Amino acid sequence: MGKNKKLLYVIIIAVAVIIPVMMEHNIIFKQSKYIYLLLCLIGIYTIVTSGLDIVFGYTGQISFGHAGFFCIGAYGTVLLTHPDWGLGKYLGITIPPIISIVIVSLLAALVGALLAIPASKLVFHFLALLTIAFNQLVLLVVSNFAGLTNGYIGITRVPSINILGFSFNTIKSKYTYYFLVLFFVVLFLIIKENIVHSRVGRSFIAIRENVTAANGCGVNTSKYKIISFAISAFYVGFAGALYAHMVGFISPDTFVQNTSVIFITMLLFGGSGNLFGPVLGAVVITVIQEGLQSLSDYRMLIYGIFILVIILFQPHGISGMGESLSRAAKRRGGNANA
Secondary structure, three states: OOHHHHHHHHHHHHHHHHHHHHHOOOOOOOOOOHHHHHHHHHHHHHHHHHHHHHHHHHHHOOOOOHHHHHHHHHHHHHHHHHHOOHHHHHOOOOOHHHHHHHHHHHHHHHHHHHHHHHOOOHHHEEEEHHHHHHHHHHHHHHHHHHHHHHHHHHOOOOOEEEOOOOEEEEOOOOOOHHHHHHHHHHHHHHHHHHHOHHHHHHHHHHHHHHHHHHHHHHOOOHHHHHHHHHHHHHHHHHHHHHHHHHHHOOOHEEEEEEEHOOOOHHHHHHOOOOOOOOHHHEEEEOOOOOOHHHHHHHHHHHHHHHHHHHHHHHOEEEEEEHHHHEEEEEEHHHHHHE
């Protein structure tokens, strides 16, 4: 990792830590609980898009079904921790949220690996259809097993995360959950950075660039596609669990197909195949999404236009545009010195 990149990491983390301090002193946003929740949501979506980027940006596999993994994480942790549903309802026991989050993330990874077994044999558009079908299947399960999930009514009073007696509760405290999410965002970005620079990551990139050539070089493409899906699903399942404990309420409406499209939009907008593209996409699209609340009937149309514009004019996203400008500046500097 270069010194400039390390410095950029430090600056971004410092800004993320300073923001709530400034809010506490009414320098910006004046201690708005809504802003804290929005920042938490951006962090959660950053984990989602970072996981999606492992499949799409680094391995070259399209997925329109990641809302399904998000749903598994959210409903899974609720059914393990809620006293009135799942284990609490049928066995009278519950699992601490921080443990349940890890369990459901591993479950999401297992489901991702199983989905990747047939998916690894499919080409781009057939893979997209398979992931859409997966998303719909998960949605049907949580919608129709009302005795387990309360169906379309949803589940309220989701327990807050408690670690060593300290409660991360978005109702009682405005910023503790923000720092918890920030910790996991940094952790998952570091893990991702190490994965993509490892042998596994190089195999992902080889598959993305040319599957036939990767096979010829001895890369087990099916194996690494499965690994890619499993890691990606773990990320998104973890994010889904964090989301459930943040909002305190879940229902099938949160995990519809449109949610998967929004995840893809975030990744394409920010730029795939790098560390900061998913972060930028999560920030920008989440803010835009909140701003479009009054235009809810037209949001998917607007996201569709975003995707078309990005694909046609800036296929590498915002981060790719920055890299292009940087290379152009270096070329101009080199020509000036020649």
